[in-house]
Amino acid sequence: xRIYRPLGLVNIQRYQKINxxxxxxxxxxxxxxxxxxxxxxxxxxxxxxxxxx
Numbered sequence: 001x002r003i004y005r006p007l008g009l010v011n012i013q014r015y016q017k018i019n020x021x022x023x024x025x026x027x028x029x030x031x032x033x034x035x036x037x038x039x040x041x042x043x044x045x046x047x048x049x050x051x052x053x
Contacts, residue, residue, distance in 0.1 A: 009044040010037055
């Protein structure tokens with residue numbers, strides 16, 4: 001299996017941290033939310049692990 005755009009899978013986990021009910025720009029991202037790639041790879045690993053090899 002080849003993943004040509006792995007950052008797309010990482011972004012799925014990043015977008016889960018967005019507050020869609022924010023009333024101001026400061027409320028969109030939580031103060032403690034890390035958006036680093038290394039902190040948002042779990043969805044990518046889970047998706048890859050779901051494929052039968």
